[in-house]
Amino acid sequence: MEATPSTRKTAVEPSPIAPTPHASHELPPAAGQLTAKDVRIATWICFFAWTFAVYDFVLFGNLLPVLAAELGWAPAQSTEVNTWVTAGTALVAFAVGPLVDRIGRRKGILISVIGAAVASLLTAVAGWAIGVVGGLGIVLLILVRSAAGLGYAEQSVNAAYLNELFAHAYSDPAKARRRGLIYSLVQSGWPIGSVLAAASIYLLFPVGGWALCFIVAAFPAIFIVIAGRWLKESPQFEAHRHESHGASPLVEAFRGESLRSTVVIGLSFMLNWVGVLVFAILGTSLLSAPDGKDIPFTNALVILVVSNATAFAGYVFHGWLGDRIGRRNTIALGWILCGASFTAMLLAPSGNFGVVVALYSAGLFFLIGPFSALLFFNGESFPVRTRATGGSIINAGGQVGAIISSFLITLALGAGWTWSTAAFWIGCVPIFASGLLILGARNVHPHHVRQD
Structure with missing residues (x-):
């Protein structure tokens, strides 16, 4: 069922970037009460936790070619190792949710980052x-x-935790309209973490090789562990902790109201990730291939700037739009427009750098941006007892989609398909389908705040 507005009024509106105005008019918080300051601190910590988790997560993919060359792996062996790592990441991400629904969101964040x-x-x-x-x-x-999949899983833990904190802080529907925008800024840690990873490779690799890059990547976790002392558990989980527990969160995720969200959102996320691998991860191969777009797009810095600037703008825009037309509708609209943008790119004349890059950027904007709305929508779609579990199942589905996509791309190119043909059928079509399928999820009004 849909969440209903709460009648409780909040004296202040927390912001992750500025102190709350007129703080002097606040009543002193009751002992143990979550304050606006607590929510601001948690928002910042979650942003840095996600940024550092992404930093480590993308580091392996960036350094895999160098690692493979040093160890003498053939391209096929390198791809096989990455496929097994992706499968392991999916399993770890899947397992994190039930654990977090048992031990709490605060501990889940710390375990994810430390792991x-x-x-x-x-x-x-x-x-x-x-x-x-x-x-x-x-x-x-x-x-x-595979254990590093804890970093990938951190985004679903963040989403569950901040959804519950924001539900407490923004219980007044008039103030609820900024929740998605604020969460989108937290989720923007992905492009920021990606840029940090690339910068660290540029600075550290000449000094100590790939091993030094991974060693240095571990140190930001110390900051999160220290900062974690200021994290407070969400009031919703604290209330749930004292209730009688029925079936395990994993079983509950496939029952009652959770079943529809788990299946519909999970399949949409998996389908979308089939396309994500084609355009976001293998995008440079598609753009530069003679039977793709035949663009001399070999400058890695250009690709990095385009993809990450587009991702950041997309996150913020779709977070803002979700606060106005609803998260579900925002996701559907974004992914449908994404499919249209990439289809237009594939149909554009090959070799035309300006047109192809413009349409590629538009496609990334509508492909990556809706994830900020999707992750917050996960929290709105599940009750507290299955919120982290449902989010982790959906999150793990992305890695399953990546495995499926990698297999299909390899099969298609081996069968003689051109890159453009393969990208349309294995990239555009699943993205279109994911945008339509998400409309089967239960809609949640953006100003309704779920307290259970």
Whole structure:
């Protein structure tokens, strides 16, 4: 059922970027009460936690070609290792949700960040082990990078936690309209973390190689652990903790009102990630391939600037739009326009840099931006007892979609398809389908604040 507005009024409106005005008119908070300052602090910590988690998560993909060259892997072996890592990441991301629904959101954030940091350190160890024990070292590397899926899972924990804090802080429907925009700024840690990862490789790789990059990536977790002392558990989870527990959160996620959200949003997310792999992860291959768009798009800095600037703008826009027309409708509109943009790019004349890059940027804007609305929509779509579990199942579905897409692209290109043809059927069509399928999810009015 839809959430209903609460009649409780909040004296202040928290902001992640500025102190609350007229704070002197606030009544002193009751003992143990969550204050506007607590919510602002938590918002900042979640932003940095996500930024650092992304930093480690994308580091492996960026450094994989260098690691493969040093260890003497053929391209097929490198791809196989990455596929196994992706599968392991999905399993870890899936497992985090039920744990967080048991132990709490605050502990879940700290476990995710610390786990990703430890995995980053162990990546360097596993890389060295490959040179000593060969195949066993590769197995160790896959296990370690799978554990780094805790960093990827951190976004679903963030979404559940901030959804509940914002529900408490913005219980007045008149103030609820900024929740999605604020969350979109937290989610923008993805492009920021990606830029930091690229910058660290540029600075550290000449000094100590790929291993030093992974070692340094572990240190930001110290900041989050120290800052974690200021995180307060969400009031919704605290209330739920004292209730009698029925079935496990994993079972509950496939029952009652949670079932529709788990299945519909999860399948939409998985389908969309089939397209994400084609255009966001393998985009440079498509753009530069002679049977793709035949663009001499070899400057990695240009690609980085375009993709991450587009992602940041897309997050903020779709967060803002979701506060006005609803998160579900925003996601559907964005992904349908994304499919149209990429289709137009594929139909545009090959070699025309300006037109192709403009349409590619538009496609990324509408592909990546809706994720800020989607992750917050997850929190609105589940009750507190299954919120983290449902979000983690949906989050893990993205990695499943990436595996499916990688398999289909390999199969299609091996069968003689051109990059443009493969990108349309394996990229555009699933993205279109994800935008239509998400409309089957239960709609939630953006000004309704769910308190259960």
